[in-house]
Amino acid sequence: MKNDLKYVGKSIPIHDVKEKVSGKLKYAADMQLPGMLHGKLLLSSVAHGRIKKIDVSKAEALEGVVKIFTHENSPNTLYNSHKWFVGMEITKDERLFTDHVKFVGDRIAAVVAKDRFTAERAVNLIEIGYEELSVVVDPEEAINLEDYYIGQKKIESGSVHDVFSKASIIIEDSVETPKIHHAAMETHVCVASPGIHGDVTVWTPCQVVFQVRLIVAEVLGMPLNKVRAIKASMGGSFGGKGQPVLEPVCAFLAKAMNAPVKLQMDRTESIIGTRTRTATRGTIKTAVSEDGTILGRDIHMLVDTGAYYTNGDAVTMAMAKKAFRLYKIKDQRFVGDVVYTNTPIGGACRGYGSPQIHVLSEINMDNVARRLGMDPAELRLRNLVHPFDKDPINGPDLGNARAIDCVTEGMKVFDWKQKRLRPKTSGRIVRGVGMACATHGNGYHGGYQDFITMSLRMTEDGGVFLNSGIHDLGCGTVMTMKQIVAEVLDVEIDKILAPEGDTLVSPFDVAGTQASRVTFVCGSCAMKVAEQVKEKFIGCASKILQCSPEEVVMEAGEVWSSTSETVKYSYGKMITDIQSKFQDDISVSYTYTSPANPGVYAANFVEVEVDTLTGLVKVLDVLAVHDIGKAINPGFVEGQVQGAIQMGIGFALSEEIKVDRNGKISGDKFSKYHVINAPSMPDVKVLLIEEGEEHGPFGAKSIGEISTCAIAPAIVNAINAALDINITSLPVTPEKIIKALHEK
Template identity: 40%
Template sequence: MPPGYWRRRKVSAYKYLGKKIPVIDAAQKVTGQTRYTDDLKLSGMLYAKVLFSPHPHARIVAIDTREAEALPGVRAVATYRNTSQVLYNSTTRFLLQDPLILTERIFDQTVRFVGDRVAAVAADSLEIAGKAIRLIKVEYELLPYYLDGEEAVQEGAYPIHPQGNLALEVVQNAGDVDKAFAEADYIFEDRYTTPPVHQAALETHTAIADFGATGKLTVISSTQNTFGQRIVLSKIFQLPMSKVRVIAPPLGGAFGGKIEAIVEPVAAALAILCHKPVKLTYNRKESMISTRTRHGSVTYLKTGVMKDGTIIAQDFKVITNTGAYAASASNVIKAMSNKVFGSYKIPNMRFIGRPVYTNLPIAGAMRGYGSPQAYFAQQCQMQKIAKALNIDPVKVQMKNLIDPDGVDPRNQKPIGNPRPKDCLRRALELKKNWPPLDDENGEYLIGEGLAIGMHGNSAYGAHTDQTSIIIKVHDDGSCILYTGTHEMGQAALTLQKQMVCEVLDLPWEMVDVVAADTDTCPWALGDFSSRGTFIGGYAAKEAAEKVKARILAEAALLMKEDQGQLVLENAAVRSWQSGRSVSLPQVMDHAQNVTHQEIMVTHTYPTPGGPGSYGAHIVRVRVERQSGVAEVTDYIAVQDLGTVVNRFSCEGQVEGAIQMGMGYALYESLNFDERGKCTNSNFRKYKIVNATQMPRIQMDFIEEYEPTGPFGAKSLSECALVPSAPAIINAVSNAIHQEIHDLPYRPAGGR
């Protein structure tokens, strides 16, 4: 194949790429055949329930489990007294290279939030386990507590952890910020806040653990990080990794909330105690109070601007509320610090980020991973700047947005092939299609808003990011793709299969996929950081290219022709020179019986870069004058994603991002009373956007080849979320003629 062949091809020339191909498990899902973790039942399986702390901060003085243990059908009761006390971090990704803060235990003598784990029971039935939990008697010594991050780091604050309440501080700089502020014509300073929110995956957290007679721990889990789970469980229980197996069936959604080890260590501890399989499934309330949330944040944003709208300096000071334990605190704040440098040509920038421990539920990963909080502040202030200078917000954006040859101001390195300006131009074209909004009675205020968003591709820059793929060719030429990628509704397995079929030119039904099993699949970092297509897809593409080369080499021996004259197409090898062809079964028969080899390839792809994906969103809202309630009526989303791999998947990801962003902007917030108890831990009180509330949506994609992506593709799903909330808030702000600094928007009782 000539150099640059793939790059020169247009999407329309591909057989599988760019098409509307249904996800590979769509039929099973809609017919109820897909078996999720909670659908599984092992022989002799027990059921678990967890006792949660009713206090925000307390030391367990005494715990009496005798009545629970005496209850017929109870097989094990786990507390801090009879389980591993190894400190760990639930988001661990590498055995030796993760510089993470270790603050967690399965059970601790100190509980640090309402919903912290106190004990767990394994019993013959869920009902018995629930009854046993209520029989456990606990005496607590109450300790000082903090719900607000800024209060928790005041001088003299009681330490939630021995090292204090500041988890860490991250500082990033470009240029001379203070000098630039002194030279600016105008200075804008604002404070913005975002709340903790729930990922709201349809499937709650669940795990089945089994500790067999061979001493091997097997965990079947709704996780999006099987290999990370294996490391955490290996460390906690002091088992070699060969004695820990983690399997992830298809997930019913995750959105980042299932990256970390949460229910898995508890199920494993109980399985080890009773030597029987144990299932632990959280209900909705338990998932909302005791798993992970998005980080709440306070952002102090200072921006220096010239009279013509040129931004010359920007300073972020961010406090994130990381809750009771470190978990993803360091990773999220570092990711946030990197992403704010990626969208604009601002020569002087500073970011200071401080994750703070409080006595709220643990904050972790959620779609966007730090970008939504930072871009909410930045994009809302961009609109304020435009208004103050009496310049069209579009002109302010276009003057400052990064160009395709743009660089990171910190190190002057290229940022891939960024196309936010193209996104904004296309969004403005689509806006011409908006129908007029009729309001004959003057009941509504109408507003429009726009926002730009950016998200990275992979964890490149933070640490090594790579994925391995195995492709095995069967006797008939069909293949199995073994991947560590997880299926959680994002269609990553489908996209990887598309790339393999494209390279090998095989019929769709001739490629099968086996995924997310640490014993049978090759290593992968996990499904987060927008890496499933960008890195997993590239690994699959290159693995398929190696398989193709092996097939052609074998066919050359069989056909006694030069390999360079052979082409693999339609499950056969054909010679350009002679016109002769052989079938794949013939090639495989030759490999087995003549050259005596199996055609199986293991390939590892470490990404050489982490470009940005970009989006421009324009929104129209109407706000009811009497109530102040806002309704999103029209929505435009244009995303820069390099190459559309699967149009069905892309459209679905954008629609889902809009739905999630609407919730973040207008409705969603985990609320807590004065003692840290969540007051809306169910879907009756925690409002998420439903189908009837969705607006008219127009979307499009900017397809400009990204050299570091597979077939030129970049990520989409997280980036599409980032501009959604600020675009909506800017529209509401324009409608009501008031600045909005806090999410979610709360109507003031009419306008």
């Protein structure tokens, strides 16, 4: 790994910072197309039922209403919005509009009107008659019902039965995690416009433009090349816009009306009608020796995928695999049961199952330490994986896994031992510290196909054009790619053009922004294609400079021979000479297939303050330590961690989409769904472990998802340590704390 880097390792602002701070950046919601109509969805108000009557007469009579669509006049094609490549086998149970509603928020109809206000008024005039059916919201009930039970996933290494039959110390916990909302500033929105050749263009703040193209084509029965998906500027996703929710509906409306259509959700609609973090109920048993060595572990997860299948199986398997890649456990079993419920749909949400499995395992690890009378950090150090360990279930190798470094360095910087051993206060306000570890991945290698194609061209004015299907979700993807290319070619950042995904002109990327693959996989492709362009450029330049390729020097936009430094060419002048003399272009298209999927690791240390009278918790201090390989842009990395800590605190303490036994949702707006605001944020310190990773660009690994995986269990552990209780149900609300104190 190079140490004398010029662009990589520098905190350079995001590529569109000026447009954002000046308010000039246009989002999909800002788009105005000639003749554009406005769509508004009607979502179900009951959790389970069949529609017996839809009376749209009053809505149709409203001036400005153009047309109303229901299941009666729209495609009946079954699809699964989780499908992201052709040939993927998956259960299909979604429709554009349904006559069998399965949760409060299910899509029933769409009004198309000349303006948004009229569309909203018209939706409220549609009269629906339901035959209400029995409602199942409890996954424990669903697992015993044939229509609700999806299936089981199981992974085992060694012999768990033998270990537990002989073990003398077994610690068991049951842990519950809720459905949560992604809470991106931008709600769900989409714009679609029909073309004159039977095609349709979709502008969307999505995570995978080629997935949007696939789903729209599949639902509308169109050839792929008749669907163009363009990544719009995005106001946040965190996985919430990872599956096409509005895009197939909006594309259908535009095609049916032969006019551009904008379809936009308000906050309540985004909370109940899009995707949530998958809720879980887990049990875990850990067998240990007296010295704290983990002998075996048995995990069962009950996964509530909500009303539709989407990624229920996939997120369960993601949880399973993470359970085997953090600690050295020879004998371990994971069993996951997946069920439907009449509740909002589960989907991708920052960490893709990792936050849930780590809440389960890391709360349990603290209880193991408590049972043994050990320091929780020391217990983890005894069992954490080592660099270059093998995956016990034959997955991809763990790579340069620096989990131990995260804990040892974090303990020193946080002053863990001194804080943990200070005397407990006995007054109303008490303090406690906690910590937790986590792991995540770097793409799909070892599970799904994972490749991307990029094209890179050096232009006649000394610029560089990187053409790819990248998506910037607000985290700096575009600038990260530019920094990598700039480092290879030694060209100024501002001279690099790197547009986002557009299925008409972008080379194919099979997976887009998923699975924490962007820096590790897409960044590696950018590095490889830049290296190939550099090699071609040097080969041609050496002939013009009349020297060997080894004697060609490229630096700061100029090229020359080391044997004759008096003659220097600008990159642009050399390009035009190459074109003139050789009739060749300095451009390369390259398809990169990820060869590895190493682990990334984190340790979070927190200090909390608890009011034992009210049960209110204040997070005072956070240290987030991350094994990142190499930070391409440290400023972006710290920003990712800061945001992830905010999400994780909410997951631990306050966020929950509440569903009562009748399927009614109470946490459907920000007045009742409580995110952590700026005044409640603690001081967050970030410590990076940069020991490199073989297959990452300049040694880099991922940060976006791992950064939110350890903070929630660390907070719960700190609360439990401070109060000497054992709360294992998230969120840890004041009511739960007071109840636990009374029971104690």
